[in-house]
Amino acid sequence: MSADFDPLNSQLLFKLPRCLHKKSGWTGHTPFAMFLVELLRPRVLVELGTQRGVSYLAFCHAVEELKLETRCSAVDTWKGDAHAGNYDESIYRELAGRHHRYESFSSLLRMTFDEALPKVADASVDLLHIDGLHFYEAVKKDFDTWRPKLSDRGVVLFHDTVELARDFGVHQLWRELSPNFPSFNFEHGHGLGVLAVGPRPPAALLEFLAAANARPQEMRSLFSTLGRRVLLEAEQEWFSRQTPLVRALKGIKFKPL
Numbered sequence: 413m414s415a416d417f418d419p420l421n422s423q424l425l426f427k428l429p430r431c432l433h434k435k436s437g438w439t440g441h442t443p444f445a446m447f448l449v450e451l452l453r454p455r456v457l458v459e460l461g462t463q464r465g466v467s468y469l470a471f472c473h474a475v476e477e478l479k480l481e482t483r484c485s486a487v488d489t490w491k492g493d494a495h496a497g498n499y500d501e502s503i504y505r506e507l508a509g510r511h512h513r514y515e516s517f518s519s520l521l522r523m524t525f526d527e528a529l530p531k532v533a534d535a536s537v538d539l540l541h542i543d544g545l546h547f548y549e550a551v552k553k554d555f556d557t558w559r560p561k562l563s564d565r566g567v568v569l570f571h572d573t574v575e576l577a578r579d580f581g582v583h584q585l586w587r588e589l590s591p592n593f594p595s596f597n598f599e600h601g602h603g604l605g606v607l608a609v610g611p612r613p614p615a616a617l618l619e620f621l622a623a624a625n626a627r628p629q630e631m632r633s634l635f636s637t638l639g640r641r642v643l644l645e646a647e648q649e650w651f652s653r654q655t656p657l658v659r660a661l662k663g664i665k666f667k668p669l
């Protein structure tokens with residue numbers, strides 16, 4: 413890895429996210445989400461596509477932990493789409509409960525991505541996470557319509573960059589965009605692409621990208637291992653919330669034969 417990038421300097425690399433979800437494709441990326449907030453120290457962060465908030469609550473957790481002055485917004489209809497499926501009000505209600513502690517710096521914008529455009533100033537967004545509908549045309553439209561919102565140090569995160577099932581088209585857009593900007597693609601958890609779109613990316617991000625592109629397999633192993641740990645913690649937390657019978661079984665000490 414590059415001499416300038418030392419993961420041990422990070423305050424958040426080994427921090428577990430407060431909200432654990434064992435079923436989400438995003439869970440394994442939460443260590444990178446928190447680390448990226450630390451690298452970028454964004455002034456404005458916007459997420460397109462939040463659902464249960466696995467990614468968004470990890471961003472907010474990092475902002476709180478680092479005491480940043482970041483303004484965060486999550487945009488979603490909280491109704492679902494062709495890939496996420498249609499879901500009921502309980503998803504929004506549960507997220508709103510978990511989000512409550514972040515309300516001093518974060519807003520849940522319950523509307524379409526297009527409806528949210530006038531609510532965000534042009535050239536203001538330092539970190540944009542695009543995770544809405546995953547057809548090629550949809551994700552390209554999200555990128556094209558939100559690109560004017562990016563600041564001169566704006567970074568875009570794309571989820572599902574290696575997902576080929578169900579007509580997902582993020583991989584195609586990633587192939588088109590990534591050669592044109594400093595970038596790196598993680599391959600675990602359906603893929604997560606980091607694209608430094610603004611002409612003046614933060615030095616810390618460039619150092620990270622140089623290190624990642626110099627030794628891509630090692631960087632992928634580092635973050636997939638950290639992600640796997642979060643997934644295991646999420647499974648353990650889920651298991652411990654199961655029925656009293658399961659809890660009782662967990663408590664039984666088995667004698668070796």
Ligand SMILES: C[S@@+](CC[C@H](N)C(=O)[O-])C[C@H]1O[C@@H](n2cnc3c(N)ncnc32)[C@H](O)[C@@H]1O
Pocket residue numbers: 436437438460461462463464465466467468487488489490491492493496523524525526543544545
């Ligand atoms: C894959 S989920 C987001 C997952 C989330 N980032 C996580 O960490 O688990 C996609 C979400 O995007 C929302 N969505 C898709 N297209 C949208 C649009 N045009 N406007 C608002 N919300 C949209 C859906 O309601 C769905 O909740």
